[in-house]
Amino acid sequence: FLCRCRYLAVQLSPAIPVFAAVLFLFAMATLLRTSFSDPGVIPRALPDEAAFIEMEIEATNGTVPQGQRPPPRIKNFQINNQIVKLKYCYTCKIFRPPRASHCSICDNCVERFDHHCPWVGNCVGKRNYRYFYLFILSLSLLTIYIFTFNIVYVALSCSWSLTFLTVLEVLICFFTLWSVVGLTGFHTFLVALNQTTNEDIKGSWTGKNRVQNPYSHGNVVKNCCEVLCGPLPPSVLDRRGILQQEEST
């Protein structure tokens, strides 16, 4: 595409490569922001709190005989007239808030867990979902833009002696377009319904006997606004703390 820039700038308008550069920089910025920001990791329970919660659980369930694996610890809560089960996370020693999930790759519980994105190298959760969405949106716009202008270049230059590179570029653009635009469309659908990828895969809110999504406002615009423009809670990770010597339990 860089090679075409000069041609397109001369033939059509110099704004074309400039806009492409702006889009590219925006996509890179959102990518870096998604990769390096805290997705909403819930820190491990401090030993005092873990002990307190264990005590509470034992009080409700009674002690389990030695050798038997204790049953999964579940607490029931009601949200907007629907029962929601809260699961206990054995690794983090906390009761996970609703919509949180434990990521085995990051080994952390993440609030409003969406998925772990290998391309971004980070979990996508409450705090970085909007950056992730902006990243895939800008990437798909960039891909469409480059694809269109490649076609325009081929059409304008009227040279049917297409080089191997041009064909390769068009093919790569096409397949990237297909996957990235598809992903963007999928996430737009999720944002409109205020669902996470995790919930969609598990089918938490779909199906005949399942309850409706209690977090959706019913209105597409309201859902979009809440997910993309809502207030951003600060990170609760203690990045600068020094790890205390762990006592063996």
Next chain:
Amino acid sequence: ALQVHSLQELRRSASLATKVFVQRDYSDGTTCQFQTKFPPELESRIERHLFEETVKTLNGFYAEAEKIGGSSYLEGCLACTTAYFIFLCMETHYEKVLKKISKYIQEQNEKIYAPRGLL
């Protein structure tokens, strides 16, 4: 200054004491709210209504921080258009409310909880 100094001293001794944890209240969704249920350990240490009032006020503050309205949308959109550089100059609405919350907690600690040895 004398008050703050004594508060810090109390904090140091508090790390050796037993802790009571106030759990989250999820009845309103994933918003940050705390249960106003009175912990049995505090039965004889503090009046019930004082504790409940503290937690209710804190819940109100958190609800205000997470409130979705015209101003928070504007803040979000403005931040997006400036590629989030605007946060180098100003703090988010949430951070502003968090500052109010920590001031309130400090004040409650000084007035109500420290005199009862509940820091």
